[in-house]
Amino acid sequence: MTDEPSGLAEMFEAQRDRLRAVAYRMLGSHADAEDVVQEAWIRLVRQDATAIDNLAGWLTTVVGRLSLDLLRSRRAHPESEYGLVVTPADEPAPDEQALLADAVGVALLVVLDSLTPSERLAFVLHDMFAVPFQEIGQILGKSPDATKMIASRARRKVRATDRPAGPGREYRQVVAAFRAAALAGDFEALLRVLDPNVKLTVDTPDGMIVTIGATEVAAGARRFSGEVASHRPVLLDGRPGHISLRADGTPLSAVAFEVAEGRITAIHIITDPAKLAALH
Structure with a gap:
């Protein structure tokens, strides 16, 4: 050689x-x-x-x-x-x-x-x-x-191990429906795309906060949407999600989803500014 x-x-x-x-x-x-x-x-x-x-x-x-x-x-x-x-x-x-x-x-x-x-x-x-x-x-x-x-x-x-559905067209459509409902603050529309046992994990500067259940997650998404001026659709390691932006264009959060049988089963939200800044 x-x-x-x-x-x-x-x-x-x-x-x-x-x-x-x-x-x-x-x-x-x-x-x-x-x-x-x-x-x-x-x-x-x-x-x-x-x-x-x-x-x-x-x-x-x-x-x-x-x-x-x-x-x-x-x-x-x-x-x-x-x-x-x-x-x-x-x-x-x-x-x-x-x-x-x-x-x-x-x-x-x-x-x-x-x-x-x-x-x-x-x-x-x-x-x-x-x-x-x-x-x-x-x-x-x-x-x-x-x-x-x-x-x-x-x-x-x-x-x-049961393998969850990959990010196909239906997957993206479900995520887009959630994004639109969250921006509009539409509680009923949020419930339609959330699995009854959906798990929400929010990564904050103070640690992880976990919420389980469609009603609780939908209520939180509607309240959280008040701070969001717009969403930017992205792929997070190949998984459909979005970056939420404030009115001044700064990132508020990064969100990744898991979808099965046409409903969102898990949501992971990063709100920690240090970790948002570390995203590639």
């Missing part, structure tokens, strides 16, 4: 899309996936490239380990887990992001979130990218047989 910088860069670029796909499936965040892939490149240029027999395998291992570390960090510090990528819904999404969203789907990412970091790594690398158990075991510090058991356990969890 050549150690010429330009040659090494070309070989890395040939692997970039696959590495980004691995990291995105592991992390569920385009921003975090980009960071992990960039860190893999930094580590590569610090290595003696001539000593790497299998560049693709070496890079996959590095990306897997970095993703695993980040997943474990999220579990230890869940309050720091913010990787939403905001894409204006009225503009074409980048081809690369659209391809990744189509390949994985929001539904699968939700399912993968139910796995432990080790289970997620084993499932993603083996079942999605056909990485041998021996190589995955080296990342996890486990034997191939133990790694097979971890992947099997993850597979059973994935198969047993």
Whole structure:
């Protein structure tokens, strides 16, 4: 393998899309996936490239380990887990992001979130990218047989989990109906698009506030709409939502939705100014 910088860069670029796909499936965040892939490149240029027999395998291992570390960090510090990528819904999404969203789907990412970091790594690398158990075991510090058991356990969890509906046309229509009803303060219209057991989670500077039930959520949305001058439809990591704006154009909140059977089952609202400012 050549150690010429330009040659090494070309070989890395040939692997970039696959590495980004691995990291995105592991992390569920385009921003975090980009960071992990960039860190893999930094580590590569610090290595003696001539000593790497299998560049693709070496890079996959590095990306897997970095993703695993980040997943474990999220579990230890869940309050720091913010990787939403905001894409204006009225503009074409980048081809690369659209391809990744189509390949994985929001539904699968939700399912993968139910796995432990080790289970997620084993499932993603083996079942999605056909990485041998021996190589995955080296990342996890486990034997191939133990790694097979971890992947099997993850597979059973994935198969047993009901996958919510992805962001298709009906999904977008439900979200648009909620947005219009909230802006108009139309209580009855809000109730029509909310699941009876809808869960609202509001991320404020003082912590999380959770409300359950269509009546309570609709009442809160109607009161909250008084501060909103307009909405900007966006995709939040591929999931339909919107940014709410004040009259002066500053963001009031970012909202993401989950929809099943034509009704909204969950709403996540970010109102913390620091976290709004951190959205990509």
